Amino acid sequence: MTPPKTALPATAQRTIPFFDLSEQTSELMAELRPAMDRVLGTQRFILGEEVSAFEREIAAYLGVRHAIGVSSGTDALTVALAALGIGPGDEVVTTPYTFFATTGAILRVGATPVFADIERGTFNLDPARVEAALTPRTRAVLPVHLFGQAADMGALRALCRARDLALVEDAAQAVGATIAGQRLGSLGEFGCFSFFPTKNLGAFGDAGLVTTQDDRLATLARSLRSHGFGERHHSLRLGGNFRLDALQAAVLRVKLPHLDRLNAQRRSHAAAYLKAAPPALELPRERAGTEHVYNQFVVRSPARAELAAYLLERGIPSERYYPYPLHLQPTCAPLGYRAGDFPEAEAAAAESLALPIYPELQDWMRDRIGDALAQFRAVPSGSG
Numbered sequence: 001m002t003p004p005k006t007a008l009p010a011t012a013q014r015t016i017p018f019f020d021l022s023e024q025t026s027e028l029m030a031e032l033r034p035a036m037d038r039v040l041g042t043q044r045f046i047l048g049e050e051v052s053a054f055e056r057e058i059a060a061y062l063g064v065r066h067a068i069g070v071s072s073g074t075d076a077l078t079v080a081l082a083a084l085g086i087g088p089g090d091e092v093v094t095t096p097y098t099f100f101a102t103t104g105a106i107l108r109v110g111a112t113p114v115f116a117d118i119e120r121g122t123f124n125l126d127p128a129r130v131e132a133a134l135t136p137r138t139r140a141v142l143p144v145h146l147f148g149q150a151a152d153m154g155a156l157r158a159l160c161r162a163r164d165l166a167l168v169e170d171a172a173q174a175v176g177a178t179i180a181g182q183r184l185g186s187l188g189e190f191g192c193f194s195f196f197p198t199k200n201l202g203a204f205g206d207a208g209l210v211t212t213q214d215d216r217l218a219t220l221a222r223s224l225r226s227h228g229f230g231e232r233h234h235s236l237r238l239g240g241n242f243r244l245d246a247l248q249a250a251v252l253r254v255k256l257p258h259l260d261r262l263n264a265q266r267r268s269h270a271a272a273y274l275k276a277a278p279p280a281l282e283l284p285r286e287r288a289g290t291e292h293v294y295n296q297f298v299v300r301s302p303a304r305a306e307l308a309a310y311l312l313e314r315g316i317p318s319e320r321y322y323p324y325p326l327h328l329q330p331t332c333a334p335l336g337y338r339a340g341d342f343p344e345a346e347a348a349a350a351e352s353l354a355l356p357i358y359p360e361l362q363d364w365m366r367d368r369i370g371d372a373l374a375q376f377r378a379v380p381s382g383s384g
């Protein structure tokens, strides 16, 4: 059937995907295929030269002495904490507002997560509240660079140095982001990265990385990712199978040289949204001296449900990151926290909404999102 002459342009009827890798994959296919074929040619599927080459390349990019490829971001956190000897009886101060894995890794090594509330503007750990949460059992502080923006590393580093505490960065969402010109993940005892496909540097499956500037910790982390082996078949400490696959390393080697460009595209989408958005919305704020890489672009509104419905009517999907603060999740019930303990994290969980921001968003998509934001007027709840 021929559409009537008055039909809207095709794009006006299309829903924008929240995330879509297909364009990136097809753009890079001419590089990806030979890289994957190279691995098939060697038949070396786990660790090996492909993984070592990726480790060298990303270590240079991040400005770290050591990069150790692992099986996921979750496993990166587990390996880092285990390498620091953190376990039962130890406390790790961290944020209640993040993806579950950050706290899950602390629990998995047998240690106790101790939550400190976040700053309102950046969604990241508040150093003053971290300080208030320290006890004689605290062994480490574990900030998350949430949504791609640095936590207050100056204050957190000073605090950890003064008390001889380890600082482990969860940089899963922040590969390529900087603070004072330094890449995140290079500033603590360990940096932990995820290459889950939706991350700014995404593999074709699960993959992760541990980084460190410390030779001794690097040796421990390498051993822990392969059953705690020193020499093969000789286990010195309890580790696991946390190894990176060669096919994932090959994909990541192709994508790494494009990362700064892809991050710049995310930043340019963010700049367009920031320009368009009305005062009715609370917008992401960039900490001075940092470069945010917008793994997510998260706005806040007390009228979140109305905002999400309003966007969806215009073909714009959104996601709640993260709807349940960690201290109120069943897995953390034994820690004894209650609603009201972390008001900033709880408010963020109630009000935050993430908008599409992947690099390949087309102009019409970005324009539609910008226009929708510009025209949004919050309906005060109860006003009907």
Ligand SMILES: Cc1ncc(COP(=O)(O)O)c(C=O)c1O
Binding pocket: 072, 073, 074, 075, 098, 099, 101, 102, 144, 170, 172, 173, 193, 194, 195, 196, 206, 207, 208
């Ligand atoms: C902040 C944060 N930490 C840790 C992880 C865990 O990474 P992965 O999914 O690769 O295990 C993620 C990934 O979603 C994350 O966003």
